[in-house]
Structures are given as C-alpha cells and as structure tokens.
Amino acid sequence: MTAMSYPANRPDRTRPTDTAAGIETTEAFERFAQRNDVFTRAMWDPQVRSKQTDAFFASYRMEAAPRRGDGFTQRDFALRNAAWLISDVVTNRFAAEGRREGFQAPISYDTPVAPQQVGVDDPAAMSAEIKRIARFFGADLCGVTELDERWHYTARVDTRDMSEAPLGLPDGLTSVIVLGHEMERDLVATYPSALAGAATGREYSHEAAVVMQLATYIRNLGYEAVASMNDTGLVIPYAVKAGLGEYARNQMVITPEFGPRLRFSKVFTNLPLAHDVPRPRGVRAFCDICTACADACPVKALPYGPPSDVAPNVSAIRGVRKWTSDAEKCFGFWAKLASDCAICMRVCPFNRDYARRRNRLWLRLALSPLRHLALRLARGHGKRRKPAEWWAGT
Amino acid sequence: MTAMSYPANRPDRTRPTDTAAGIETTEAFERFAQRNDVFTRAMWDPQVRSKQTDAFFASYRMEAAPRRGDGFTQRDFALRNAAWLISDVVTNRFAAEGRREGFQAPISYDTPVAPQQVGVDDPAAMSAEIKRIARFFGADLCGVTELDERWHYTARVDTRDMSEAPLGLPDGLTSVIVLGHEMERDLVATYPSALAGAATGREYSHEAAVVMQLATYIRNLGYEAVASMNDTGLVIPYAVKAGLGEYARNQMVITPEFGPRLRFSKVFTNLPLAHDVPRPRGVRAFCDICTACADACPVKALPYGPPSDVAPNVSAIRGVRKWTSDAEKCFGFWAKLASDCAICMRVCPFNRDYARRRNRLWLRLALSPLRHLALRLARGHGKRRKPAEWWAGT
Numbered sequence: 208m209t210a211m212s213y214p215a216n217r218p219d220r221t222r223p224t225d226t227a228a229g230i231e232t233t234e235a236f237e238r239f240a241q242r243n244d245v246f247t248r249a250m251w252d253p254q255v256r257s258k259q260t261d262a263f264f265a266s267y268r269m270e271a272a273p274r275r276g277d278g279f280t281q282r283d284f285a286l287r288n289a290a291w292l293i294s295d296v297v298t299n300r301f302a303a304e305g306r307r308e309g310f311q312a313p314i315s316y317d318t319p320v321a322p323q324q325v326g327v328d329d330p331a332a333m334s335a336e337i338k339r340i341a342r343f344f345g346a347d348l349c350g351v352t353e354l355d356e357r358w359h360y361t362a363r364v365d366t367r368d369m370s371e372a373p374l375g376l377p378d379g380l381t382s383v384i385v386l387g388h389e390m391e392r393d394l395v396a397t398y399p400s401a402l403a404g405a406a407t408g409r410e411y412s413h414e415a416a417v418v419m420q421l422a423t424y425i426r427n428l429g430y431e432a433v434a435s436m437n438d439t440g441l442v443i444p445y446a447v448k449a450g451l452g453e454y455a456r457n458q459m460v461i462t463p464e465f466g467p468r469l470r471f472s473k474v475f476t477n478l479p480l481a482h483d484v485p486r487p488r489g490v491r492a493f494c495d496i497c498t499a500c501a502d503a504c505p506v507k508a509l510p511y512g513p514p515s516d517v518a519p520n521v522s523a524i525r526g527v528r529k530w531t532s533d534a535e536k537c538f539g540f541w542a543k544l545a546s547d548c549a550i551c552m553r554v555c556p557f558n559r560d561y562a563r564r565r566n567r568l569w570l571r572l573a574l575s576p577l578r579h580l581a582l583r584l585a586r587g588h589g590k591r592r593k594p595a596e597w598w599a600g601t
Numbered sequence: 602m603t604a605m606s607y608p609a610n611r612p613d614r615t616r617p618t619d620t621a622a623g624i625e626t627t628e629a630f631e632r633f634a635q636r637n638d639v640f641t642r643a644m645w646d647p648q649v650r651s652k653q654t655d656a657f658f659a660s661y662r663m664e665a666a667p668r669r670g671d672g673f674t675q676r677d678f679a680l681r682n683a684a685w686l687i688s689d690v691v692t693n694r695f696a697a698e699g700r701r702e703g704f705q706a707p708i709s710y711d712t713p714v715a716p717q718q719v720g721v722d723d724p725a726a727m728s729a730e731i732k733r734i735a736r737f738f739g740a741d742l743c744g745v746t747e748l749d750e751r752w753h754y755t756a757r758v759d760t761r762d763m764s765e766a767p768l769g770l771p772d773g774l775t776s777v778i779v780l781g782h783e784m785e786r787d788l789v790a791t792y793p794s795a796l797a798g799a800a801t802g803r804e805y806s807h808e809a810a811v812v813m814q815l816a817t818y819i820r821n822l823g824y825e826a827v828a829s830m831n832d833t834g835l836v837i838p839y840a841v842k843a844g845l846g847e848y849a850r851n852q853m854v855i856t857p858e859f860g861p862r863l864r865f866s867k868v869f870t871n872l873p874l875a876h877d878v879p880r881p882r883g884v885r886a887f888c889d890i891c892t893a894c895a896d897a898c899p900v901k902a903l904p905y906g907p908p909s910d911v912a913p914n915v916s917a918i919r920g921v922r923k924w925t926s927d928a929e930k931c932f933g934f935w936a937k938l939a940s941d942c943a944i945c946m947r948v949c950p951f952n953r954d955y956a957r958r959r960n961r962l963w964l965r966l967a968l969s970p971l972r973h974l975a976l977r978l979a980r981g982h983g984k985r986r987k988p989a990e991w992w993a994g995t
Contacts, residue, residue, distance in 0.1 A: 289734075289818035321663060421683070
C-alpha cells in the first residue's frame with residue numbers, strides 16, 4: 208500500500224515558527240501513515256506482529272501472566288490495567304465500526320455543535336478561558352497553536368480490516384489545543400515494571416476524560432471541537448509549537464514544569480483562539496551533550512549523535528531532521544516485558560520534582576552555558592526504585 | 602405498587618455502631634424503593650413530573666434555555682453540561698437495556714473477576730492499600746464499612762418501563778468502600794447558578810471514573826467489586842459509618858476536611874477489609890443550634906427543630922429519626938431554575954477552606970462547648986459570589 212500522493216501528502220514544507228520550535232524538514236518530507244505506527248503495525252505487519260506482541264496486548268485485557276518478579280505480580284498488573292480502564296472504555300465504544308477511538312480514530316462527538324454560536328471578540332481572552340477550563344477539568348498544562356496538516360496522518364486505519372480510511376476531521380478547523388498530563392513520579396521511578404504502567408494508564412484515562420469534556424464545552428459554545436489522544440496526528444510537534452516544551456533525545460517533550468514526565472492530548476477546533484509561540488530554552492544544547500537515555504535503553508533503540516533525517520524503519524516519519532528512535536526495537540522490548548517501558552523517561556536528567564528549589568536551580572544551570580556542570584551533577588540520576596517500595600508507600 | 606414484604610424489606614433494625622454514627626431507626630423502618638426517589642419519580646409520577654422537570658433534564662442534553670442572567674448564560678450551561686460528560690457516557694451505556702447506570706442501576710462489570718485470587722492475610726493492610734489506590738485514582742476521602750442492607754433499595758427501576766427490578770448485586774458481599782469527592786469551592790460559592798452545577802457534574806464524572814477503576818482493580822485481584830454512584834442504596838449512612846463525617850441538618854455529611862462540600866460514591870465488595878468506625882465530633886450539637894441552611898432555602902424544604910421520623914412525602918425513607926428535607930419542594934425549585942441548587946451547601950458554616958489555619962480553629966470551636974460563639978462568628982458566612990467573578994478568575 209502506498210501513501211496518498213502529493214499534494215495531500217506533502218503540505219507546505221515549512222512554517223515561519225519552525226525554527227523557533229527546532230523543527231527542520233527536508234526535501235524528503237512525507238506525512239505519516241497511521242498504518243506504519245508500530246502499534247498499528249503490530250495488528251497487521253508480520254514483521255512486527257508476533258506471539259509476544261499479541262500477548263502484550265492481551266495482558267491489558269485480564270490475560271496478564273503475572274510472575275514473581277517485583278513489579279510484575281498480579282497486583283502490579285491489576286493496578287496497571289485498572290488505571291487504563293476509562294481510556295479502554297472510550298477506545299472500545301465504536302470498535303465494532305472499525306474505530307479504536309483515541310488511538311486509531313478521533314473521539315466521536317457525544318454531543319452536537321450548539322446551533323447558537325457564542326461570539327468571540329477577543330481570541331486571546333478565549334485562549335485564556337480555554338486554558339482555565341482545561342485545568343478545571345484536570346489538565347496540568349495547556350497551550351494553543353495553529354492547525355498544521357504536516358503532522359496529521361495521511362490516513363487512519365479501519366481496525367476491522369486494517370484498510371486505510373479518511374481521518375474524518377470536519378472542515379475549517381484552525382487551531383489545536385494541546386494538553387499535558389503529569390505522570391506520577393514515584394511510579395515512573397519504577398520503570399521497567401508492570402506497576403509503572405499504572406502511571407501511563409492513569410494519564411490516558413485522565414486525558415480521555417479531559418479532552419472529551421473540553422471538546423464538549425467548545426461544542427456547547429457553537430464551534431467544532433474534536434477530542435484526540437494518540438489518533439489523527441503527531442502531538443509532539445504541536446506541543447512544541449504551543450510553547451509547552453522542547454523536543455529531546457529521548458523522543459519526549461521536556462517541559463519546565465515536569466521535565467519529560469507527561470502525556471499529551473489535543474483538541475482540534477475552529478473556535479477563534481490566539482496562538483502561543485514556541486519557547487526554546489536550551490534543551491537541545493543539553494541533549495547534544497547528554498546521552499543518559501540512549502545509554503540506559505536496554506535494546507539501544509535511542510539515537511546517539513546529532514539529529515538526523517535517517518528513518519530507521521517505516522515507523523518513523525520521513526524528512527524530519529530530529530532524534531529518532533528505532534520503534535521496532537523499542538516496541539519489541541515492550542512485548543518481551545508484556546508491559547510498556549519508559550526507562551528513557553526515568554533516567555532523563557530533566558525528570559525531577561520542580562516543586563523543589565534545588566531542582567529549579569539545577570534546571571537553570573542545565574539550560575545555561577554551564578550545562579556540562581549540570582550534566583556532571585546529574586550523574587547517577589534516575590535510579591530505579593523497587594516496585595515493592597511504591598507499594599509500601601516509602 | 603407496594604414495597605417488597607418483610608423480611609426483605611425490614612432487615613435487622615439496628616446495628617451495634619448505630620449509636621456512634623447517630624443513626625436511629627424506629628418501629629416504622631422500611632427500606633427505600635428507588636422508584637420513590639424524587640429524581641426517579643420525575644420519570645413516572647405525575648405528582649412530580651411536569652413540563653418544567655422535563656425541561657430540567659433536557660437542559661443537560663444540549664437543550665438548555667440560556668438567559669441573560671449572570672450564571673445562566675450559554676457559557677454557564679456549556680461548562681455545567683461538559684462537566685457531566687463522563688458521568689453521562691457511563692450512565693447511557695446500557696440505557697437501552699433499562700439501566701441508567703450510576704443512577705438507576707449499579708455500573709456493569711467492564712472486566713471479569715480474575716480466576717486467581719490474591720490472598721489477603723491482613724484485612725487492615727488491605728484496607729490501607731485500597732484507600733491508597735482510591736486516592737491514586739483521584740478520590741479525596743476513603744473509608745470502609747460493613748455491608749448493611751437497610752440502606753439498599755428494595756428494588757431498582759428498569760428505566761424502559763419504570764417497572765421494579767432486582768438490584769442485581771452478587772451474593773456474598775461484605776464491605777462497602779465509601780469515596781468522597783471534593784467539589785470546587787469557588788463554584789459552589791455561586792449557587793444557585795447553572796455555572797455552579799459544573800462543580801457537581803465534574804465530581805460525578807470524577808466519581809464514575811474512580812469507582813470504575815477501583816472496582817476493576819479489586820476484580821483483578823480476584824474479588825467481586827460493584828462500582829456504584831447514586832444507584833443501589835443510600836450512601837450517606839455508609840459514609841457516616843465509614844467514619845468520614847457526620848450527618849447534618851442540610852442533608853449532607855459534614856467532613857473535617859471539606860465540611861459538606863463533597864459528593865460520595867461507593868464500591869461493594871467481598872474483598873477482606875478491616876472496617877472503620879464512626880467518628881462523631883459534635884456536628885449534631887452544632888446543627889441543633891444552627892438553622893443557616895433552613896433559613897437560606899428559597900422554598901423552605903429543610904427542617905427546623907430536632908431530628909424526627911416524620912417523612913414529608915414518599916421520597917423520604919421511613920422509620921429513621923433524622924433531619925429530613927421535603928424532596929418535592931427541593932426538586933421543584935431545581936426544575937424552576939433548570940439547574941441544581943445547593944444553597945444549603947454554600948451557606949453551611951462548615952463550608953470552609955480548611956487549608957487555612959483560622960478555619961481549622963473555627964472548626965475546633967464549632968465542635969466544642971463554645972459552639973454558640975462559633976455560630977455567632979459564622980454570621981453572614983457563605984454569601985453568594987457572582988458567577989461573573991468566577992469567570993473573571995477573581
């Protein structure tokens with residue numbers, strides 16, 4: 208199967224704010240087809256799919272194989288899978304129609320767009336309102352940026368037969384609201400473990416609820432609003448463009464509030480909104496000298512050296528110069544564990560509790576020309592905590 | 602239609618911890634039939650149902666009639682209805698089968714009980730674990746008490762035809778986990794308004810997620826666990842028995858952490874758990890001298906004087922000596938507003954921010970023999986804030 212042809216597949220290659228966001232596309236740029244996402248490939252591509260990957264997915268559906276190892280007992284899987292529940296409920300609602308919503312399709316409207324449109328005289332004030340409502344519903348971060356088709360998939364997959372289907376976004380959308388959801392620090396500290404997956408699952412459940420509520424709010428004001436999790440497009444360039452953080456070697460967005468310890472979700476809308484601007488602070492320069500994540504990766508799926516536009520396999524977007532992981536190696540490790548892994552989040556020097564003054568001071572150092580000193584101070588940072596300690600509450 | 606006959610309708614009339622909990626039943630005690638709940642009556646009883654009550658329910662489904670009044674604009678209804686969304690999604694999942702889950706039926710199992718049961722040597726440790734997991738999922742309070750059929754409905758209603766149906770709880774349940782969910786103070790301060798209903802809706806959405814996740818966790822451990830919101834039985838006596846707070850004149854449970862500004866939900870289970878004990882602190886004596894809620898009620902639905910076992914109408918449980926509201930008057934006011942009302946929560950002298958030392962001091966005074974002084978100090982407490990101020994964030 209080939210990707211859709213130009214121009215649908217090759218929208219304007221650059222935008223004025225790309226440089227500030229640290230985004231660099233090349234002549235080879237192509238929009239990404241969802242079917243090549245490694246999770247989606249695990250549903251159809253014999254190169255990725257295996258008994259292990261099937262068992263990985265089954266383990267989330269009461270078919271875990273608990274073992275004696277600390278972090279992989281019945282209780283650990285129980286918490287992880289319970290944490291995912293609300294996300295699962297949302298994802299399964301229209302599965303019979305081929306839409307695993309939140310992952311392989313955007314979330315359907317539960318309520319229509321109100322016939323009466325609330326007037327918006329001041330898009331900046333409306334952006335401020337939306338950020339407040341996002342926090343009211345439980346988002347930890349919120350930024351707004353312009354819609355940019357480069358980051359949208361060329362097609363989604365119909366999960367009944369894995370054929371390609373249109374994304375199904377309404378016409379005329381202009382903005383993307385990007386939401387950040389903090390993952391629990393003490394659980395992330397236990398990666399790799401099934402227990403740690405509870406941090407991931409809980410935030411997927413949170414984000415499902417928050418984007419659905421926020422989108423419903425906007426539709427009640429008389430505007431289109433599509434709630435989106437991992438579906439429809441790449442959230443990372445949107446999060447960076449919306450000023451929430453910077454892209455790092457570990458494939459994550461580093462934020463001043465939580466470092467990389469976040470999940471992101473989004474709402475596509477035509478509500479008139481003022482846009483945030485990218486705010487580079489110096490993460491790129493720090494990642495240039497730090498390889499903590501690449502060193503710690505058990506399967507060496509993370510890149511060394513400078514950003515490049517080499518895609519290790521079809522599961523990476525083409526024509527973007529960036530640090531790119533080998534998603535096949537990464538997901539292969541998840542399948543072996545029967546749980547997700549985020550060692551690269553745990554060991555990241557930016558993964559800290561920024562409520563503490565000393566960590567805020569470290570951050571200033573890391574983003575300054577004294578970054579080498581900050582790197583030295585971060586030696587041994589992010590050691591694994593024993594899952595049993597989390598359970599003991601110590 | 603008559604209630605089910607003795608003994609199903611009249612379980613043991615008292616329990617040893619009743620006195621500590623301030624619960625007093627009389628010879629006239631009868632379990633409550635859900636069909637007599639005023640919200641359920643609004644679906645079938647011409648004495649309650651009216652054009653206004655139909656419009657009240659419709660207003661939550663994109664059919665609000667916004668007006669110019671502060672707190673009742675399109676934006677106010679939008680936030681309220683968006684806040685309810687997750688609760689609505691849960692409630693509607695099996696509506697076609699006559700179960701409005703979370704309100705007229707308990708929440709169906711999304712995952713089965715695991716075949717392998719985790720051993721529980723120490724029910725006290727398991728209670729501590731459950732409380733921690735409840736908080737992990739977002740509950741603000743958690744207590745555990747014994748199952749007590751007195752508070753269960755004699756029957757639920759099948760919402761297709763409003764006939765009575767069995768509650769459908771599995772056999773052998775022993776405990777009830779009671780969860781408390783704090784409502785936002787600044788929104789509650791704007792009651793009555795459609796905006797304030799966002800505080801209620803958000804917590805219903807929270808509680809739906811939390812009880813479903815907690816119950817899923819317990820089932821993953823190999824035990825029965827039924828997630829429950831307003832369905833199946835009365836949560837107030839359970840909350841009091843679980844030591845979370847005391848019953849007050851305004852029909853609410855007053856907690857030391859949030860005063861009356863809470864919603865409660867519950868999980869029924871056979872997981873071996875140690876039980877909490879009621880912790881009376883002196884709210885009863887304060888309510889004896891305070892009538893702030895009854896004075897403020899626009900339709901005089903709240904009682905003056907001491908607790909009594911007089912039921913104003915069929916929407917009150919019979920044979921329990923307590924402060925009992927006139928639910929018909931109360932709900933009639935909601936219907937007129939096209940929004941819920943909780944003025945009685947707003948004006949309650951216990952409705953305070955207990956993060957503040959001066960409010961903690963006031964609480965000590967209110968629960969001491971100096972309660973008359975505390976009451977005088979609370980004069981003018983709980984004035985309505987303008988909804989426009991909430992929107993302005995001031």
